[in-house]
Amino acid sequence: xxxxxxxxxALAAIAACLTLATPVRAQPSIQLQTFPPLSQVVxxxxxxxxxxxAVGANQQPLTNAQMVVTLMTxxxxxFWSSDFPIVEGTTLLELADVVTDGQxxxxxxxxIRGSYSLRVEVAPLQAEDFKPFEQILTLQVPExxxxxxxxxxxxxxxxxxxxxxxxxLGAQQVVHPGEVTSRPVQTMLSVAIIIxxxxxxxxxxxxxxxxxxxxxxxxxTLTAIAQQNAExxxxxLGETAAVVGRPSTQRVHVKGNSNITLKISxxxxxxxxxxxxxxxxxxxxxxFTWKQQFFDGGPHRVTVDVAPARDTxxxxxxxxxxxxxxxxxxxxxxxVRLIGLVYYTSLFVAALAAGYFIHRRNRLLVRC
Amino acid sequence: xxxxxxxxxxxQRVVFSVPVQASLLVSLCALILWTLYFSTYPPVHNTLHExxxxxxxxxxH
Numbered sequence: 001x002x003x004x005x006x007x008x009x010a011l012a013a014i015a016a017c018l019t020l021a022t023p024v025r026a027q028p029s030i031q032l033q034t035f036p037p038l039s040q041v042v043x044x045x046x047x048x049x050x051x052x053x054a055v056g057a058n059q060q061p062l063t064n065a066q067m068v069v070t071l072m073t074x075x076x077x078x079f080w081s082s083d084f085p086i087v088e089g090t091t092l093l094e095l096a097d098v099v100t101d102g103q104x105x106x107x108x109x110x111x112i113r114g115s116y117s118l119r120v121e122v123a124p125l126q127a128e129d130f131k132p133f134e135q136i137l138t139l140q141v142p143e144x145x146x147x148x149x150x151x152x153x154x155x156x157x158x159x160x161x162x163x164x165x166x167x168x169l170g171a172q173q174v175v176h177p178g179e180v181t182s183r184p185v186q187t188m189l190s191v192a193i194i195i196x197x198x199x200x201x202x203x204x205x206x207x208x209x210x211x212x213x214x215x216x217x218x219x220x221t222l223t224a225i226a227q228q229n230a231e232x233x234x235x236x237l238g239e240t241a242a243v244v245g246r247p248s249t250q251r252v253h254v255k256g257n258s259n260i261t262l263k264i265s266x267x268x269x270x271x272x273x274x275x276x277x278x279x280x281x282x283x284x285x286x287x288f289t290w291k292q293q294f295f296d297g298g299p300h301r302v303t304v305d306v307a308p309a310r311d312t313x314x315x316x317x318x319x320x321x322x323x324x325x326x327x328x329x330x331x332x333x334x335x336v337r338l339i340g341l342v343y344y345t346s347l348f349v350a351a352l353a354a355g356y357f358i359h360r361r362n363r364l365l366v367r368c
Numbered sequence: 369x370x371x372x373x374x375x376x377x378x379x380q381r382v383v384f385s386v387p388v389q390a391s392l393l394v395s396l397c398a399l400i401l402w403t404l405y406f407s408t409y410p411p412v413h414n415t416l417h418e419x420x421x422x423x424x425x426x427x428x429h
Contacts, residue, residue, distance in 0.1 A: 082427070340427060352390060
């Protein structure tokens, strides 16, 4: 063997040894778990629990860290809109808290399908503990299967109606004396008018009935905005008016003993739907602030249940503070609604054209 | 035949021609779809709120 080949083999062997001997240093990262698993999440039906664990290079949870979580909704899709187009491409939640065990868990509602972006920033409380880092996680939420079923039913109706109308129009138009159009066309137009009248009647009568039920079903449960006992005073200081599409700042002010737990929950009052829940223990008396978007226009309530911390001798009767938030709904953009209308109307047009041309061709073939 | 009856006959021919009939049907279909699924008129929207949220491609709020 030539000397330079031997040298090359020796160098390659040394390089291989060095590569194998050098341990691959794992980077600090965020571990994500959701309940239910993301593949089973049905948007706009139930809250999802999101568990985040910050682990260091040794894959052990990072203790005493500040975690900042920002949850963004999927990007805008004007040509195939979700049911909440105003919510697309906006911030759903911003939460910052100190975690002693590297874990942060919260429940949130995921209103639409698509790819959510969850940015997690982790910083040490003591600068020398570890290097701050951030990670962006993606939460892929599938579409609600009921939507496919309902769309299929609607498309079926449109295709059948369109084809039927086209079939009648494609027939030979025999106009009887004294009449302006053929009998089938007259029947078809009459049926179309009856359908239009029936639809408008059903819609208007249902609207009246719904209005009556809403007035009767209105509840008026009030919780104090501020409460106190000998040990602690808790007060809600957040915004009481919000707009769909923009995060609203919510704030809980705590005075006195800090050995307490705060169970925060936000509920949509129209359907009594929990949309956010988080439990925290304020490390020092002060404020706990978070930003959340109320994605459904209507009244909401933010409640904070205050209780003594589990690992303390502090004793007092748990109490709640809360406030109602009026959320202004924003109508979907006209263009987005028109695009949806064009899709469904196009199906009717296509079926109409198919019915007309198929019947006309059959008629001409029979005549030949 | 008077001019008036001529105009009336021509109007009838146009109104009952296949393209106009097809256009009327498509307009009626679009109007019903708009009312049910896309109108922001509060009574209609409130009545069909759940249906709108559960149909693909329908935007609501």
